[in-house]
Amino acid sequence: MRISVSNENKPILIASLFIVVILLAGTVYTLSTAGTAPLLSPKYLLQQLQTGSFLGICAAGMMMVILLGHIDLSIPWTLTAAAMTATAVGGEMALPTALAVGIAVGMLNGFGVAFLRIPSMIFTLGVDTVLRGLMVAQTGGFAPQDTATPLMLFLAKDRLLGIPVALFVWAAVSVFIIVMLTRTGFGRSIYATGSREGAAYLSGIRTRFVTMGAFVVSGLCASIAGVLLAGYSAKAYQGMGNAFLLPAIAAVVLGGTHILGGRGRYIGTLIGVILIVLLNSVLSIMQMPEAGRQIIYGTVIIAMLLVYGRNQRVTS
């Protein structure tokens, strides 16, 4: 390698550059059509990040699971279930109930994957479907009439010092994840288990509890995102989590986390989330029709992963 950028940091660098490219391209477009540059205004960026924080929190949890070489496909309905139970319970218990739902789903996922040895792709998909059935049964298929509690509204919509509170929540989740991954035995065990489960087990790491823990973190993150999203929309509704699954996986992978586990930095996931949020927002500013947006969005993800793949050819 000519430039000394480690393989782990290369995707992060490329994704960061691409964010700059997106911002510049969007600004050139708005300057030439309307003569303004809204993309570069702090107000607009903060607003984008506020809506991006829901995705960011989902992606943080998803990253734990992907680092193990597993995947959590139950995020959409874990998020919805947490939001719906929170609004249904209401009052002071709304938030703890939502988090409890996330933890419970995570434990169920972890148990199925780590102890029953069912492939995570199948098991979490099944859990997702079951949760969806439960929610439809509970609400009769309609949007529930319950509304978000004041605390949920505050967390999702209010601002502190001019910065959306949701960003503080996202930041807190991020600090928690970073400290966990880099500074705790549990975090290092996640990397070890994802890198080679057999060797980790024979090193005396309790790999099944590590797997369980990662799924619990993922469920917890999904439930936090659910609480915020319900607060942002002032209520919970069927299918509110559907738009988060694939972007969350994409953000993690675009941020350089190896889809087969063992490698990846959290800062990459953050950048991956920002990239996806800005790409979406620039495409909508350009008034690109939905069909075109999806084509460009998918192409960008594939193209970037191709670029990473070329760079990651290690001599071994």
Place this chain on the structure above:
Amino acid sequence: MTDAIVEYRGISKYFAGIRALENVDFACKPGTVHAILGENGAGKSTLIKIMSGVLQPDSGEMRLEGKPVAFATPQAANEAGIVCMFQELSLVPDLSVADNISISSPPRRFGLIDRRAQVRRAEELLARVRCEDVDPNAMVRELSLSRRQMVEIAKALGKSPKVLILDEATSALTARDVGTVYDLLAELKDSGVASLFISHRMHEVEALCDTLSVFRNGQHIETFAKGAKSEREIVQLMIGRDVEAQFPPKPKPVAPEDLGDPLLKVRGLSWQNRLNGIDLTVHRGEIVGLGGLDGQGQKELLLALFGVLRDVEGEVVIGGKKGIPSSPAAAKTATTKVALVPEDRKTEGLMLGMPIADNLLASSFQRISRGPFIDPALSRQAIEDGISRLQIKAGSASDPVMTLSGGNQQKVVIAKWLMIDPDIVLLNDPTRGIDVGTKQEIYRLMRDLANQGKAILFYSSDYAELIGCCDRVSVLYSGRIVAEKQGDDITEESLVAASLNIDVEAA
């Protein structure tokens, strides 16, 4: 010079600026068995990877039968007649033996793979390596390591090589299969094939090869005919310094009544039908060897004691406490701590893609944490201690462990376990495929650990190691201990006889 089948001039190869090979001239004649000797990291692996098209040299030229060549891929090298059997087994476990043998160019009929022809071909090739007992339709994962390696050799033969490279081809073989490989190499030699033989077992090199080349630090030191130098001189060339006795001196045997209570006591240990009632004791300060042919239950015994196997029957007492640990995690945290250096360091011992530092710490997160958080100072100290204690040659602790040579990788595995200060150390063939210098360091380390009062249970496929290192040797046959040798009774003859379950004295 023109009679060489392959000839290399001025070959150099660098990895990230670090010299792997420098200005190497090397030639090999047809109809010879040519040994390449050197410690791990001497450049042998790089040389054969260049020969077989896996790597491209940074400079230098290659000639095959006098014509300049360059191989972009291993396939190109294969087609030109240079076939390599790599140290890392390259068989696909979930395909059949026949599929694996013909994997690169299966016989076809109407464009589809002709299974019957493929099986026939596999049978012929297996017959050449005298492995008629291997079913071509069996899955490779069902075969023992030794049989797999023989299939690998059959696969290499199937490519009709002019130059056959055997990289550590005998490291996992049983005595019988080693004999087969000897015969085969003699056969190939008569038919004008040049074989390049890489092995860390000196007696094999002595028995097989007619020309020897020694490499050290990426340079070709010397090539000479067999017999031109003594074993001692060869070892000196390899490591570039003088060597004292290969094995550290053993302490005087202690009378059984003075040994005290055993630290590890096993009675009637059984598991499925692989272990059939093992009785064994190991005291503090003792190195007990496990002998026998490959696959007689040695690996299972060690795994059972480490808490890996389920439904193990029999009685185990570890440090006065009854019961088998329920998992490796329990084994390492019990009052009498147990550590296992597993058989395959690449898949069981190490997370290859992860940094050396993470691998070293993988068993010790609790020890370096204060509360829930890892203490950076403690972890740095632990890493430094581990690296210096075993003299691991590494550029930086943040490099992936796969950048290390085999011997240094094994040292990382051992250092990882020494960090928890175990009382009982289980070693599963820890010197397989590593260089002479590192082997000696491991022997010394084992004796040091025993002298510190640790109990060591040591399986080795190399009789010389068992004889040189162990205070006692238990020989396994078909999941049972058929003989226990002590002191001067540990001889090659007695171990071989016991391995085959024959009684020499009675015969």
